[in-house]
Amino acid sequence: MQQTYLQSLTGGALIGLSAAVLLIFNGRIAGVSGIVAGAIEHASPERLSRVLFLAGLICGPLIYRLCFDAWPQINVTTTTGLMLFGGLLVGFGTRLGSGCTSGHGVCGLARLSPRSLTAVVVFLCTGILTVFVMRRFGFT
Amino acid sequence: MRHLARNLLSLTAGLIFGFGLALSGMLNPARVRGFLDIFGTWDPSLAFVLGGAVVISAIGYIISRRMESPVLDVAFHLPAKTSVDSHLVIGAATFGIGWGISGLCPGPAVASLSFGIPSTIAFTIAMVVGTFAHDRLFATGQPRQVLQ
Numbered sequence: 001m002q003q004t005y006l007q008s009l010t011g012g013a014l015i016g017l018s019a020a021v022l023l024i025f026n027g028r029i030a031g032v033s034g035i036v037a038g039a040i041e042h043a044s045p046e047r048l049s050r051v052l053f054l055a056g057l058i059c060g061p062l063i064y065r066l067c068f069d070a071w072p073q074i075n076v077t078t079t080t081g082l083m084l085f086g087g088l089l090v091g092f093g094t095r096l097g098s099g100c101t102s103g104h105g106v107c108g109l110a111r112l113s114p115r116s117l118t119a120v121v122v123f124l125c126t127g128i129l130t131v132f133v134m135r136r137f138g139f140t
Numbered sequence: 141m142r143h144l145a146r147n148l149l150s151l152t153a154g155l156i157f158g159f160g161l162a163l164s165g166m167l168n169p170a171r172v173r174g175f176l177d178i179f180g181t182w183d184p185s186l187a188f189v190l191g192g193a194v195v196i197s198a199i200g201y202i203i204s205r206r207m208e209s210p211v212l213d214v215a216f217h218l219p220a221k222t223s224v225d226s227h228l229v230i231g232a233a234t235f236g237i238g239w240g241i242s243g244l245c246p247g248p249a250v251a252s253l254s255f256g257i258p259s260t261i262a263f264t265i266a267m268v269v270g271t272f273a274h275d276r277l278f279a280t281g282q283p284r285q286v287l288q
Contacts, residue, residue, distance in 0.1 A: 004165070008185045011164025012192025018157035019193070020200020025149045027210030027217050030157065032246040037271050049147045053154035057247065058254050060158015061167065072162040074252060075170035080259045082241055087263040089238025091270020094246060097231020098219070101245040105190055110197035118224045123236030130240025131176040
C-alpha cells in the first residue's frame with residue numbers, strides 16, 4: 001500500500017517535470033487534449049513537435065516495461081460501447097472546456113488560473129457523480 | 141537548429157509524461173474509477189499523482205516567470221483568457237461524465253495505445269472523433285485559444 005502511494009507521488013512528480021520542462025524550454029502548456037487537436041487538425045510549424053510529444057507519450061510506458069520487466073496494470077471495467085460513448089464525451093468536452101486533467105489540472109492549477117480551478121472542480125464533481133450513479137444502477 | 145531542439149524536447153517531455161503516467165497508476169481505468177468512487181470503496185492514491193504533478197509544475201511556472209522568454213522560443217504561449225464562461229463549465233462537466241464512465245482522460249488514453257488493448261484504442265478513436273466534432277461545430281475561422 002505504502003509503495004502504491006510512493007509510486008503515484010513519483011509518477012505525478014515526473015508528469016509535473018514534463019510540464020515544467022515543456023514550459024521552460026518551449027514555452028508551451030503540456031495539455032494533452034489540445035496537443036492531440038493541434039496534431040491532427042491544424043497544419044502549423046509546431047505540428048511536428050506536437051506529434052513528437054504524442055509519440056513520446058505512447059512510448060513512455062514501453063520504457064516502464066524495460067525498467068520493471070512488467071507492463072503497468074490496465075483493467076477496463078466498462079463495456080466497449082460505453083468506452084466509445086465516454087471517448088466521444090471526453091473528446092468533445094475537453095475541447096469545449098479548453099482542457100483536460102493535464103492542461104487544467106497539472107498546468108492550470110500550478111498557474112493558479114481561476115478558469116482551470118473551476119474546470120477541475122467541475123470535472124471532478126461530474127466524474128464522481130457519474131461513478132456513483134453507474135454503481136447505484138449496476139452499470140459497473 | 142532551435143526548431144530541431146524544440147522538437148527533440150517535445151519528444152523527451154512526452155516520454156517523461158508517458159513514463160510518469162505508467163508509474164503513477166493513472167493508466168489503469170479501474171483505479172481512476174476507484175479514485176472517483178468517494179461514496180464507495182474510495183482509493184485515494186491517485187490524489188498523490190495530481191499533488192506531485194502540480195507541485196513540480198508550479199516550480200517550473202515560478203522559474204518561467206523569472207525568464208523573459210523560454211530557452212528555445214521567443215515567447216511563452218500561455219492562454220490569455222481569464223474569465224469563466226459557460227463553454228468552460230459545460231465542457232468540463234461533459235468531460236467529467238466521459239471520464240467517470242470510462243476511467244480514461246486524454247493523456248492515459250494516448251499513452252495506453254502502446255498496449256494494444258481494443259477497448260482503450262476504441263476510446264481514443266472516439267475521443268478524436270469528439271474532438272473533430274467540436275472543432276467542426278464551433279469553427280470560428282481561426283484556431284481557438286486553448287489551454288490543453
